[in-house]
Amino acid sequence: MSYAVGVDIGGTKIHFAVVDEEGTITEQRIVPTGAAQGPEHVMQNVMDGISRLMAGGGVSIDGIGIGSAGQIDCRSGSVSFAVDTLPGWTGMPIKQIVERGFGLPTYVDNDVNVIAIAEKCFGSAKLFDHYVCLALGTGVGGAIVEAGKLLRGSSGGAGELGHLSVDFNGPRCSCGNYGCMELYASGPSIARLAREAGFKGGLQLSSSGEVTAKEVIAGWTEGDALAGKVMDTVIRALAAAIAGLIHAFNPQAVIIGGGVAEAGEPFFAALTEQTEARTSSSMRNDCRIMPASVGANAGVIGAAAQVWPFNTGAFGKRVAL
Amino acid sequence: MSYAVGVDIGGTKIHFAVVDEEGTITEQRIVPTGAAQGPEHVMQNVMDGISRLMAGGGVSIDGIGIGSAGQIDCRSGSVSFAVDTLPGWTGMPIKQIVERGFGLPTYVDNDVNVIAIAEKCFGSAKLFDHYVCLALGTGVGGAIVEAGKLLRGSSGGAGELGHLSVDFNGPRCSCGNYGCMELYASGPSIARLAREAGFKGGLQLSSSGEVTAKEVIAGWTEGDALAGKVMDTVIRALAAAIAGLIHAFNPQAVIIGGGVAEAGEPFFAALTEQTEARTSSSMRNDCRIMPASVGANAGVIGAAAQVWPFNTGAFGKRVAL
Numbered sequence: 001m002s003y004a005v006g007v008d009i010g011g012t013k014i015h016f017a018v019v020d021e022e023g024t025i026t027e028q029r030i031v032p033t034g035a036a037q038g039p040e041h042v043m044q045n046v047m048d049g050i051s052r053l054m055a056g057g058g059v060s061i062d063g064i065g066i067g068s069a070g071q072i073d074c075r076s077g078s079v080s081f082a083v084d085t086l087p088g089w090t091g092m093p094i095k096q097i098v099e100r101g102f103g104l105p106t107y108v109d110n111d112v113n114v115i116a117i118a119e120k121c122f123g124s125a126k127l128f129d130h131y132v133c134l135a136l137g138t139g140v141g142g143a144i145v146e147a148g149k150l151l152r153g154s155s156g157g158a159g160e161l162g163h164l165s166v167d168f169n170g171p172r173c174s175c176g177n178y179g180c181m182e183l184y185a186s187g188p189s190i191a192r193l194a195r196e197a198g199f200k201g202g203l204q205l206s207s208s209g210e211v212t213a214k215e216v217i218a219g220w221t222e223g224d225a226l227a228g229k230v231m232d233t234v235i236r237a238l239a240a241a242i243a244g245l246i247h248a249f250n251p252q253a254v255i256i257g258g259g260v261a262e263a264g265e266p267f268f269a270a271l272t273e274q275t276e277a278r279t280s281s282s283m284r285n286d287c288r289i290m291p292a293s294v295g296a297n298a299g300v301i302g303a304a305a306q307v308w309p310f311n312t313g314a315f316g317k318r319v320a321l
Numbered sequence: 322m323s324y325a326v327g328v329d330i331g332g333t334k335i336h337f338a339v340v341d342e343e344g345t346i347t348e349q350r351i352v353p354t355g356a357a358q359g360p361e362h363v364m365q366n367v368m369d370g371i372s373r374l375m376a377g378g379g380v381s382i383d384g385i386g387i388g389s390a391g392q393i394d395c396r397s398g399s400v401s402f403a404v405d406t407l408p409g410w411t412g413m414p415i416k417q418i419v420e421r422g423f424g425l426p427t428y429v430d431n432d433v434n435v436i437a438i439a440e441k442c443f444g445s446a447k448l449f450d451h452y453v454c455l456a457l458g459t460g461v462g463g464a465i466v467e468a469g470k471l472l473r474g475s476s477g478g479a480g481e482l483g484h485l486s487v488d489f490n491g492p493r494c495s496c497g498n499y500g501c502m503e504l505y506a507s508g509p510s511i512a513r514l515a516r517e518a519g520f521k522g523g524l525q526l527s528s529s530g531e532v533t534a535k536e537v538i539a540g541w542t543e544g545d546a547l548a549g550k551v552m553d554t555v556i557r558a559l560a561a562a563i564a565g566l567i568h569a570f571n572p573q574a575v576i577i578g579g580g581v582a583e584a585g586e587p588f589f590a591a592l593t594e595q596t597e598a599r600t601s602s603s604m605r606n607d608c609r610i611m612p613a614s615v616g617a618n619a620g621v622i623g624a625a626a627q628v629w630p631f632n633t634g635a636f637g638k639r640v641a642l
Contacts, residue, residue, distance in 0.1 A: 071603055081603035130475040144569070146474070151467050153571020154451040155607050158467075163568035163601070167500075168487045168561035177564045177599035179488075240489035243498045247484035248465070248569070250474020278498040280484070282392055282402035286476050 003059045005050055006304030008111065009042070009068040011035055011085025016049040017297070018059065019304035023122035025297060027053060039088040046094070047101055054102065063105040063307035064098055067114035067299050071157040077108035080156050084174075107306035111299055112159060113150050115292070116143035118302030119255050123294040128252040132245050133292070134161060136238075136260035140182040144249060162186070166240045184237035187213040187259050193233060199226040217263040235267075239274030246275070246283045257292025264291075324380045326371055327625030329432065330363070330389040332356055332406025337370040338618070339380065340625035344443035346618060348374060360409040367415070368422055375423065384426040384628035385419055388435030388620050392478040398429035401477050405495075428627035432620055433480060434471050436613070437464035439623030440576050444615040449573040453566050454613070455482060457559075457581035461503040465570060483507070487561045505558035508534040508580050514554060520547040538584040556588075560595030567596070567604045578613025585612075 001020050008015040010033060017028035031049055034041050046066075054061060070089055071081035077095020082088065098106045109117070116133040119125040125133075129148045135141040142161025144151040151158045162182035163175045170179020183189050190213035201215045219227030242254055254275075261267070272289045279287070294301055322341050329336040331354060338349035352370055355362050367387075375382060391410055392402035398416020403409065419427045430438070437454040440446040446454075450469045456462040463482025465472040472479045483503035484496045491500020504510050511534035522536045540548030563575055575596075582588070593610045600608070615622055 142569070146467065146472050146479075151472070151570070153467070154573045155571055155603075157571035157604050157607070158569065160568035160571075160601075160604070164485065164565035165487055165561035165599075166489045168558045175564075175568065175599070175601040177561060177568075179561070180565075237489045240486035240498060240500070243496075244485035244501075247481035247496065247498075248463070248479065249472070250476060250478035250481075252475045278486075278496070280481075280496040282476075283478050283481070286478070 001059075002062045002308065004304040004307035005053055005061055005064045006300040006302070007046060007050065007064070007066040008114070008299035008303050009033065009046065009066065009086075010111065010299075011069055011083070014042075014045055014049055015297075015300045016053050017300040017304065018053055018061070019301050021308055023118070023294070023301050023305070025301065026059070027056060028297075028300070029053065033086070035086050035089075039086070039092055042086065042089065043092060043094070043097060047097070050098065050102060061104060063107065064102060065114070065303040065306035066094055066098065066106065066108045067111040067303035068094065068108065069111050071155065072108055072110045072113075073156040074107070074109045074113075074152065077106060105307065109150070109303075109306060110141075110143070110156070110159070112141035112143045114302035114306065115257060115294070115298045116145055116150060116255075116302070117305050118294045118298040119257075119292055120145065121305045121308070122301065123298070124255045124290045124292055125253065130249065130251045131253040131255055132161070132249055132251050134242075134254065134256045135258040135292075136185050136187070136256060137258035138187060140186050140258075146249065161241070161245065164241050164244060166237045166244075181237065181241040184234055185241075185260065190216050190230065190234055190260065194227065194230045197226055197230050199224075199230060213260060217260075217267070221263075221266055231270075235270050235274050239271055239278055242271070242275045242289065243278035246279050246287050250283055251287055253288045253290055255290050255292050257294075257298065261291055323383045323629065325625040325628035326374055326382055326385045327621040327623070328367060328371065328385070328387040329435070329620035329624050330354065330367065330387065330407075331432065331620075332390055332404070335363075335366055335370055336618075336621045337374050338621040338625065339374055339382070340622050342629055344439070344615070344622050344626070346622065347380070348377060349618075349621070350374065354407070356407050356410075360407070360413055363407065363410065364413060364415070364418060368418070371419065371423060382425060384428065385423060386435070386624040386627035387415055387419065387427065387429045388432040388624035389415065389429065390432050392476065393429055393431045393434075394477040395428070395430045395434075395473065398427065426628065430471070430624075430627060431462075431464070431477070431480070433462035433464045435623035435627065436578060436615070436619045437466055437471060437576075437623070438626050439615045439619040440578075440613055441466065442626045442629070443622065444619070445576045445611045445613055446574065451570065451572045452574040452576055453482070453570055453572050455563075455575065455577045456579040456613075457506050457508070457577060458579035459508060461507050461579075467570065482562070482566065485562050485565065487558045487565075502558065502562040505555050506562075506581065511537050511551065511555055511581065515548065515551045518547050518551050520545075520551060534581060538581075538588070542584075542587050552591075556591050556595050560592055560599055563592070563596045563610065564599035567600050567608050571604055572608055574609045574611055576611050576613050578615075578619065582612055
C-alpha cells in the first residue's frame with residue numbers, strides 16, 4: 001500500500017492527513033491557517049504540520065500533495081494569484097519549499113482542482129473523463145476535466161466558474177462582473193437573498209439571529225413560501241449557469257459539492273429538472289447532475305491523490321474506466 | 322508546397338477550395354447546400370464539389386479537410402447532432418464516404434472549430450496556445466483551445482458558447498435556456514432588439530424595410546441615440562459572457578469573428594473596455610480581445626488546414642510558438 005501526505009490550505013484552516021492509495025485517511029490534523037500573520041507564517045504552519053505527520057508515522061510516505069486556495073501554477077507549484085482570504089500568498093513557491101524541506105516529490109494544485117481529483121479517484125467521477133465540478137460553499141469554485149485532464153488555462157486560473165454571469169444587469173460582484181453565479185448559489189448569497197426577501201426563518205427553525213443558507217434550505221423543504229421563492233431563484237440561476245456549462249463543455253457529468261449541496265435530494269431533483277429544461281437534447285442526454293461523494297475530506301484526500309498517477313488515464317486497480 | 326481541399330458546409334451554401342499550406346486559396350467554388358432536398362443530396366453536392374476541384378487541378382492534393390455545421394465526432398468524422406439548418410444530417414458518416422470516394426486522408430470537424438484552426442495557423446491566434454473563438458453571425462458559435470488542443474467534450478459538442486445564459490430571467494432560447502448570449506449578440510438578435518426599441522434606421526441609412534444588425538451598428542457609430550442604447554445592451558451582455566469565459570478558461574486571447582465583428586474598431590474598443598471592467602485583474606492581464614483576422618474564407622481555409630499537423634505543437638515554419 002502506498003501512502004501520501006495531503007495538505008488542504010484554506011483561508012481559515014489547514015487540513016493535514018496521511019492518506020492511503022485507496023483514499024482512506026489513516027491520520028489527520030487541523031490547524032488554524034493564521035493568514036493574518038502573513039504568508040511566511042502560513043508556510044511555516046504548512047511545514048510544521050507536515051513534519052508532525054511525518055514524525056508520527058509508522059508508514060513510509062511516497063510523496064506530498066497540496067491543495068491551496070487561489071490561482072496555482074501547478075508546474076512550478078507556486079501561487080500565481082492569491083485570494084483575499086490568504087493575503088500576500090501570491091508568488092509563494094510552495095512546491096520548492098516543501099520539496100527542499102522533506103526531499104519527497106511534491107505536487108500543488110488549486111483547492112477545487114484537488115476535489116475534482118478526489119472525485120475521479122474515489123468518488124462520483126470514477127467513470128468519467130469529461131466532467132465539471134462545482135463547489136458551492138462560502139464562494140462558488142469550479143474545476144473542469146476534459147479527456148481526463150484538468151483544464152488549467154494560460155496561468156493556472158481556469159475553472160473560476162463562480163464568475164460566470166447569469167444576469168448581466170444583476171448586482172456587482174467583487175470580480176467586477178455583474179450577476180455572477182456566485183451571487184446566487186453560494187451559502188452567504190442564499191442567506192442574503194433570503195434577508196432581502198424578508199425571510200426570518202421558519203417556525204420550526206431555531207432562531208440564530210442571522211439567517212443562514214442552511215435555515216433557508218430547511219424552510220424550503222418544509223414548505224415555507226418565502227424560502228421557496230428564494231430557492232426558486234437560486235435553483236433557476238444555478239440551472240442557467242449549469243446549462244451553459246453543459247453547452248460549453250459537453251461533459252458526462254456535473255458534480256456538485258460544498259455546503260449548499262448538502263441540501264440533498266430535493267435540491268438535486270429540482271436542479272436537474274431546471275437544468276434539463278434549459279439544455280438542448282443532444283447535450284442533455286450525455287450528461288448527469290450528481291452530488292459529490294467523497295465528502296468533507298475531499299480536499300485533503302484529493303491533494304494527497306496527486307501523488308499517484310492522475311491524468312495518465314491509467315488509474316490502475318482503483319478505477320474502472 | 323503541400324495542397325489540400327477544404328470544404329465548409331453551411332446551411333445555405335457549401336464552399337470548396339484548394340488551399341496551400343501557407344493558407345492561400347488557389348481555386349474555389351461555392352454551391353447551394355440544397356439542405357431542403359435531404360442529407361443524401363447534400364452529401365452528393367459535397368462529393369461533386371470535391372470531384373470538380375480535384376479534376377481541375379494541376380497540383381497534387383495531400384488530403385481533404387471538412388468543416389460542417391452541427392455537432393461533429395471528429396474521430397469518426399460523422400455528424401453526432403445536426404442543427405436545424407441541415408435537417409437529417411445527424412449520423413452522416415462524412416469522413417468514411419469522402420475517404421472511400423477519393424482515397425485521401427480526410428478530416429472532419431465543426432465549422433467553428435475549423436475557424437479556430439485557421440486563426441491558429443494563419444491568423445490572430447498564431448502566438449497562442451490557450452484561446453477562445455467566438456463567431457457572431459446568424460447565431461453565436463464558439464471554439465475553445467486549451468494547451469494547443471481543441472476542447473471537444475464527451476461527444477464532440479463542446480464550444481456551444483452562444484448558449485451561455487447572461488440573463489436567467491431573460492427571453493427563452495431555442496435550446497431551452499433563458500437569456501442566452503446568442504439572443505443578444507447574433508446579427509438577427511441585434512436587429513430584433515433594435516426593432517423592439519423602435520429603431521427604424523438612421524437618416525443617412527438606406528431603408529430596406531427591415532432593420533438589420535448592419536444598420537444598427539452604422540446608426541450607433543453615427544451617434545443615433547436609439548441604436549446606441551441597443552448596442553449598449555449588446556456590448557454589456559457580450560462582455561458579461563466574455564468575462565465569464567475568461568474566468569472559466571483563463572485564455573491568452575478571445576478572438577471574435579463573424580458578421581457582427583465587422584463592426585470594427587469602435588465595437589472592439591467598447592467591448593474591451595466593458596470586458597476589462599468585468600474581469601478580475603489576475604485573469605484580465607493575461608488576456609487580449611482581438612478580431613479574427615483570416616476573414617470570410619476562414620471556414621474553408623481552416624477546414625483544409627486540418628490536413629497539416631494541427632494539435633501537435635509542431636507548426637513548423639508557419640507559426641512561431
